[in-house]
Amino acid sequence: MTETDQLTPPIPSDDEDYSLDAKNVSAILFAVETGNRDQLVDLLEDMHAADIADLLEQVNAYDRRRLIQLYDREFDGEILSELEESLREDVISVLRPETLAEAVRDMESDDVVDLVEDLDDAQQEAILEVLEDADRVAVEQALSYPEFSAGRLMQRETVWAPEHWTVGDAIDYMRNSEELPEQFYHVILVDPRMRPVANVTLGKIMGSPREAPLKNLSEEMFQVIPVAQDEGEVAYAFNQYHLISAPVVDEDERLIGVITIDDAMAVLDEEHEEDILRLAGVGDESSLSDSVMETTKQRIPWLAVNLVTSILASLVIAQFEETLAQFVALAILMPIVASMGGNAGTQSLTVAVRALATKDLTSSNLWRVVSREALVGLFNGIVFAIVMGIVGVIWFGTPMLGVVIAVAMVINLVVAGLAGTGIPVLLEKIGVDPALASGAFVTTVTDVVGFFAFLALAGAVLL
Template identity: 45%
Template sequence: MVNVEHETAPEALAFRDEEGNVNPTFLASVSEAIADGNAENLRRLAAPLHEADLGALIEALDYDDRPRLVALLGSDFDFAALTEVDDAIREELLESIPNANIAEGVRELDVDDAVYILEDLDEADKAEVLEQLPPPERVALQRSLDYPEDSAGRRMQTEFIAVPPFWTVGQTIDYMRETEDLPDTFYEIFVVDPAYQLIGTVPLDRLLRTKRPVKISDIMNEDQHLIEATDDQEKAARLFQRYNLVSCAVVDEAKRLVGVMMVDDIVDVIEEEADEDLKALGGVKGDEELSDTIWYTVRSRFPWLFANLVTAIVAANVIHLFEGSIQQMVVLAVLMPIVASIGGNAGTQTMTVTVRALATQELRRSNTWRIIRREVAVGICNGVGFAIILGTVAVVWFGIRDLGFVIGLAILTVLSVAALGGILIPLTLNRLGVDPAVSSGPFVTTTTDVIGFFAFLGIATLWFGLS
């Protein structure tokens, strides 16, 4: 046993370089084995890899080498690696793998990982794969697939340990030792009644520290946190985060225990949701990946850019209204971008904080007006500070004393409005049932640009008597 570990360790260590990336030498060896069709060498290289590392290797390979790697590894390919790659790469690989092989591969996975893979198949292929599975596994997978997308039911594991309350600690431990069909990893025992409704939980550490004759009902926690299978995965993630959970029971509409969510699943959920929100704020679809085709990426980003074009045209019309003023005082054209830029950045700051607070439910009806007043106060304070700074710069730069007052007043106005718009626009969209992460950007940009140009050019026109 020691010799085996000694032989595989160098290969496992050589997989990543000092920066944590896939080692080019290792990648070249894998590519060479694929090109030569050397399945034995490829298996030797891939055998020590964790599923996450195998996923990283797949992403690093050339497009044509990915399906060949899966084919050469055959039954030794770990399908769990498909949960670690980009959606586009996973879909491409699944198209190249026969359904019989997919069925054989997902049998070795936890239900949540198997569902994650099967939900990418079209309905015909999905039905064919399920048909080739044993009835118990097929029923478990189908039940999870029947839950809404991005729900807790899709993320839960259906394997768990449930015992009646009248069992003793000794009976429970003996049951876990003697029963083969148990989950590989678990952190607590669920206590259920005859109708399989959850009545309590027992952490493993408490179970192991309690004497064998003690009844389970005497040591169980009756206060539990429950997740309904139809709950959105974000709601489940917030529950884990709020109460520092490691695992949590999932129940159906009748409060019957149907599964368990683990903290490793929640980490993936938090990462996915944060990734989607970040992309949405930048006008990128949540499912866009670096591996997507050029045409798909173009179609994904075009609508957002078009929306920004519309807002730019609206802002340009405001500038057109003051064309005469700009012609008489060209310095206004020099300073306009500064006003718009500061206003846009201020609006984006407030919008980002607001969207995130809405996503995490930190912003609620009870504290809405307090947060609005806070953001407006921040906008006014920043407005005063930048009014003094930019007003001074304008006077020194162009030697026109009144110009400093004009641009200072414009900056104060636009930063105040940007703060107000940055919080009110996402709030309004959220109340209307529209995702504020996706839709707030163009509205906030339009508001800050229009108000910024109108305030600066309007105040300048009135103050200097331009026409």
């Protein structure tokens, strides 16, 4: 903002929705098609980098390339940061080297880390080369921490003060600093060995007299993050303890950086996305802009697992070929028992996976949750057993068939409750992400048990 600018209140959007405006998108694509650079720059000028990134994700690969080439030297680093990972390599390869260099030089070092960490070596090299020496060292240092660790997430620039300082000391120091971080919310108090001991919010500093000692203003909640901590744990801590920023320490407990809530929020969002996609058996790196071939390949593993498990279920059915041959009604009804079990199992499983992720399912309440799910299965089994028993009798006029389907339903729903809770817990125990693998196991169990219970009972009773 230049000094002569007159500030005017922004106009809140009418539709209270932050989706990209379809008319705007059409106008942009028209400018790209007609090669009208001025109009394109004009249209993109007021858009936030995150929205421009969304736009690039939504248009097709051809328009995306044309747009980037036309926009060219206006393309800034923030758009790169906001782009989803799967598109970054593609976009970077389209940018002219000079444009890329300029874009990257404008970025904060933690954003550069986030940008380069997933690039191939050649592209990573090219970007590191254009950085100034100090920035390059910072980025390389960050890359030396394990992926998905607090070290990758933190910014190195911290604002700290000795614990004996007063408000006046802190304000004078900050006013004389050459360069304060773009965003910071606390002054971190450190002991003589540089170990963080407390946080003081800027608001408290603002509201206190110059002579007040900082340590009397320190916040009640104070959480220190070890540099090797997994980013998922970091996000959990921010959400659980309502942290705004937290100091990061090395193995000697010395201050080496700070993580702010906006980065933790982004991680929380990514972790959720991962869970939801994994639960559905979609590769967790999948995105809407992936090509048909990439998507086809991503989806194959889960479908292959499902093929094996459904063949397994068919093998169970095959054991009852004679029963089926004599009583075709069984073939008509058998998918119902399996399907109800699969759904009930998925319900239990989702609750368990989510509770494990939020650390709400622990050894203190495991037994209670498992028995609750089994009882819920029992009661819902009874409810739907009665309904289906009646449907079976009316439809086929064979009372014993109604009894068979009812009993099989109860058995399968109890098993669904047990498997839906037990399997994710076991997977978590052996170190496998329960979101990733539980679904296949649980539906295999409910399919096999559903078909077996129904057909075996029918064979025993009806023939």
